[in-house]
Amino acid sequence: MSDVATRLLETQGAVARSARDVGREPSSVTLVAVSKTMPEAVILPALDAGQRVFGENYVQEAKAKWPALRERFPDVELHMIGPLQSNKAREAVELFDVIQSLDRESLAKELAREIARCGRAPRLFVQVNTGDEPQKGGVSPSKIDAFLDTCRVHHGLEIEGLMCIPPAQDQPSPHFGLLAKIAARHGLSGLSMGMSADYEAAIQLGATHVRVGSAIFGARSTPSPLAGEGGA
Numbered sequence: 001m002s003d004v005a006t007r008l009l010e011t012q013g014a015v016a017r018s019a020r021d022v023g024r025e026p027s028s029v030t031l032v033a034v035s036k037t038m039p040e041a042v043i044l045p046a047l048d049a050g051q052r053v054f055g056e057n058y059v060q061e062a063k064a065k066w067p068a069l070r071e072r073f074p075d076v077e078l079h080m081i082g083p084l085q086s087n088k089a090r091e092a093v094e095l096f097d098v099i100q101s102l103d104r105e106s107l108a109k110e111l112a113r114e115i116a117r118c119g120r121a122p123r124l125f126v127q128v129n130t131g132d133e134p135q136k137g138g139v140s141p142s143k144i145d146a147f148l149d150t151c152r153v154h155h156g157l158e159i160e161g162l163m164c165i166p167p168a169q170d171q172p173s174p175h176f177g178l179l180a181k182i183a184a185r186h187g188l189s190g191l192s193m194g195m196s197a198d199y200e201a202a203i204q205l206g207a208t209h210v211r212v213g214s215a216i217f218g219a220r221s222t223p224s225p226l227a228g229e230g231g232a
């Protein structure tokens, strides 16, 4: 078995164990395999092993890789988890099944327009900047209530859940707890939190989606050739 397939199975097992540890059904947690910067040859073993949910950070990179893979694996579910420029909203709506990085009104407006235009509605998560880091995308916790109202009332967008990326230097759990609290207050069922280093803690705190890259595909040695597009 390939290294990728082995690590994928280990991660799937750890996700299921973490869920059971806190009395949750393993099926209540979706493993999003983050394949940014990874070429098709590295992604294929994961597809062959049955993985179907993938995350990408860059529209152009995803557009270059996934249409061909999808012809062979039509049931793939693709998540956009990186910063999204408003002028890429059209391509993102056409390509992704879930957009997790909705974080400002200009983008909400563009997504609403493109959803109406192309009759395809990706599921939406709002990214919350739980650490209020200036360099990071996401809505401040102090503005999230108003932002969710704006999305729903002014742009007619249905929001499924929230996503966060805790500050690298912090313990992640307080950030996961805060995200869960905001989601509960708004009756949102989706919680995308937890990456390779901390997905088990995130599952304990209610994550419905964990975004795991390096633990499955190995270290990302080179940045994406398209990183200039803007990304985490």
Ligand SMILES: *Cc1c(COP(=O)(O)O)cnc(C)c1O
Pocket (backbone or CB within 6 Å): 034, 036, 057, 081, 082, 165, 195, 196, 197, 211, 212, 213, 214, 215, 232
């Ligand atoms: C790259 C990335 C991940 C995956 O990170 P790993 O530490 O490799 O698991 C998860 N979420 C986002 C938003 C990312 O940009």
